Amino acid sequence: MTTPKKTFRDLQKHFLSRPELIIEHYRQYKSNISNTLNNNIFITLNDLPEKEFLSETLLRYKNETIRQLEGMIVSVKDNINVRGMKMTCASALLSEHQSLYDAQIIEALKNAGALIIGKTNLDEFAMGSSNETSYFGPTSNPLDSSLVPGGSSGGAAASVAAGTCDIAIGSDTGGSVRQPAAFCAVTGFKPGYGKLSRYGLTAFASSLDTIGIIGKTIDDISLAYDVMKDTNFKDRTANNEADISIGQKPVIGYIDINKYEFVSKEVKNDYINVIQHLKVKNYKLERIELPFEKYLLPVYYIISSAEASSNLARYDGIRIKNSNGQPVDIESFRSANFGEEVKRRILNGVYILSEGYYDRYFSKAEYIRQKFTCEMEKLFLNTDYLILPTTPTLPFKIASVKDPKEMYRSDYFTVPASLAGLPAISIPCYNSGNNIPASIQIISSKNTEYSLLDFACKLKN
Ligand code: GLN
Numbered sequence: 001m002t003t004p005k006k007t008f009r010d011l012q013k014h015f016l017s018r019p020e021l022i023i024e025h026y027r028q029y030k031s032n033i034s035n036t037l038n039n040n041i042f043i044t045l046n047d048l049p050e051k052e053f054l055s056e057t058l059l060r061y062k063n064e065t066i067r068q069l070e071g072m073i074v075s076v077k078d079n080i081n082v083r084g085m086k087m088t089c090a091s092a093l094l095s096e097h098q099s100l101y102d103a104q105i106i107e108a109l110k111n112a113g114a115l116i117i118g119k120t121n122l123d124e125f126a127m128g129s130s131n132e133t134s135y136f137g138p139t140s141n142p143l144d145s146s147l148v149p150g151g152s153s154g155g156a157a158a159s160v161a162a163g164t165c166d167i168a169i170g171s172d173t174g175g176s177v178r179q180p181a182a183f184c185a186v187t188g189f190k191p192g193y194g195k196l197s198r199y200g201l202t203a204f205a206s207s208l209d210t211i212g213i214i215g216k217t218i219d220d221i222s223l224a225y226d227v228m229k230d231t232n233f234k235d236r237t238a239n240n241e242a243d244i245s246i247g248q249k250p251v252i253g254y255i256d257i258n259k260y261e262f263v264s265k266e267v268k269n270d271y272i273n274v275i276q277h278l279k280v281k282n283y284k285l286e287r288i289e290l291p292f293e294k295y296l297l298p299v300y301y302i303i304s305s306a307e308a309s310s311n312l313a314r315y316d317g318i319r320i321k322n323s324n325g326q327p328v329d330i331e332s333f334r335s336a337n338f339g340e341e342v343k344r345r346i347l348n349g350v351y352i353l354s355e356g357y358y359d360r361y362f363s364k365a366e367y368i369r370q371k372f373t374c375e376m377e378k379l380f381l382n383t384d385y386l387i388l389p390t391t392p393t394l395p396f397k398i399a400s401v402k403d404p405k406e407m408y409r410s411d412y413f414t415v416p417a418s419l420a421g422l423p424a425i426s427i428p429c430y431n432s433g434n435n436i437p438a439s440i441q442i443i444s445s446k447n448t449e450y451s452l453l454d455f456a457c458k459l460k461n
Helices: 008-017 021-035 050-063 104-111 154-161 178-183 218-229 265-280 293-314 330-337 340-353 358-382 404-411 415-419 449-460
Strands: 042-045 073-077 115-120 167-172 187-190 210-215 251-254 284-287 385-389 424-428 439-444
Touching: 008 021, 008 218, 021 050, 021 073, 021 115, 042 154, 050 115, 073 154, 104 115, 104 167, 104 218, 115 154, 154 167, 154 178, 154 210, 167 187, 167 218, 178 187, 178 210, 178 424, 178 439, 187 218, 210 218, 218 449, 265 284, 265 385, 265 439, 293 340, 293 358, 293 404, 293 415, 340 358, 358 415, 415 439, 424 449, 439 449
Parallel strands: 073 115, 073 167, 251 284, 251 385
Antiparallel strands: 042 115, 167 210, 187 210, 187 424, 385 439, 424 439
């Protein structure tokens, strides 16, 4: 795979022997931020002066009283609350909104010594696959600024690829951590549904929303996951079931990639190479078919739009004042402040949930989702890991995809794990002949996050 990078644990050892290195480390990230301002990666930067930003960290390194993530520099997607910072969800509607509290995972990160460097750009309310629906303008891909970084956590993936932080926290409802990670050639991990607290994450589609982590190394991601998982849940959908570990001789499921006419040649080649490589390494491989495959993308868009229309009903303008301190015009508030894609989802969602159409669309979609989840459980009785491409194509040019349906197709391979609430990780392919490698996605069964991370690590080496 891509060349191994230094892990944060390695860096910590250096910082312990020479605490002033943490200052250099931070300055390097700051300078990378200044050099990539044109990429529009951050919406808000933490403006604490360096001395204050690093004071406790330095002291703890000097006294050797460091915590698990002491000095880890973290970027946070701007739909997650960080107390005292703006949280805009990349929407005009919340462009002045200030967070009053920390999301639970943010509290956990801070308590372990992590430092928040800024809030990253995203598609408005996390709806999109290219970061082009942001009210603050698109983010461009740090690997090639004519390309999109993916979405909706496009700023998050770009913040890692541009070397502005150790890890990025994003959210993944239908692929928003894995797809941008793939487009920016970094690693993106979505734990199973309910494994990380959603308290403080702005709701898009509550039965799918999941916090995810993007990083340069799997070790960094595991370290942060460990800390965030260890929180006292304030979230009623928390999954506190015990972890299950997968044995050392896993069976790997893969698909017949050649049958997809919308998958690009580059992605096909990289995918086939990975499967070939696994064969050479003597892994047991089995070709599988994804159950209910052709329904999954429509089912995802039906359920997520229905839930979004209900979640976004709270932005009614009643409690909001305009910049002169006057109440806003409630009649026009939503139409004036939501962007086009968000309106499309709300209108679709309201339609799907309306009398007469509820049974025709929503009930059926829920039914298929349940059936699919059961079929996936069965599939995982004989398979340990499922390997799919992360995306059907390599990153595309900014402003090149105009048709929403074509945009939605970017999520073809990521929505299955979301609908079934399964853990999944995207890693860049090794031996890729492409400038930006395609990525593969590994999916595993419920409660096997740690085995999945270990397996992904093994594949990388
Ligand atoms: N691209 C998908 C969508 O627009 C996924 C978004 C997400 O995971 N937040 O719905």
